[in-house]
Amino acid sequence: EAGVTQSPTHLIKTRGQQVTLRCSPISGHTSVYWYQQALGLGLQFLLWYDEGEERNRGNFPPRFSGRQFPNYSSELNVNALELEDSALYLCASSLDRADTQYFGPGTRLTVL
């Protein structure tokens, strides 16, 4: 069974640009979560989507947004990139909110 997939693997952008990251959950999973992990820091919760709706968001500015599609895949959009947005962006999926979250390999974003 395929795990969570994310694309692209790596991305280099400059300040002020916009970026879109993509995530496909494990088949059958309806909940998708996004996390930011800056170098040397812990995982910070960004967004949670379930059944196509945004259910919760972490303490991040509105320029971090996303959506979930009818097939449960998801996109994370970051506008007006700043240097401190450089991080590993991780997507996870679960069957249900309280269930185990399974993570994808991540997208490494570098902002120059």
Next chain:
Amino acid sequence: EDQVTQSPEALRLQEGESSSLNCSYTVSGLRGLFWYRQDPGKGPEFLFTLYSAGEEKEKERLKATLTKKESFLHITAPKPEDSATYLCAVQGTNDMRFGAGTRLTVKP
């Protein structure tokens, strides 16, 4: 507010030297406590889920235990390939909250 604290921050062991990692938590309405392993630059790999105090789970050289205030990840006779960062997370009535992790290095 839900909190997760892992200790120690870093741990260096000799191959075969058993030890334990600690995860202390405060959470409203624990729905699950999760252990993950993360290699540098990669996504966390799921290890265990514990749901209630007294529960234990084992996998190869790893054993996770849970009390009402903390969880331990016991590593028995570790090997160099066990070197990684081990993350603890709790799911309460709010979001999943992750600890900062314990960076484990096992020397041959």
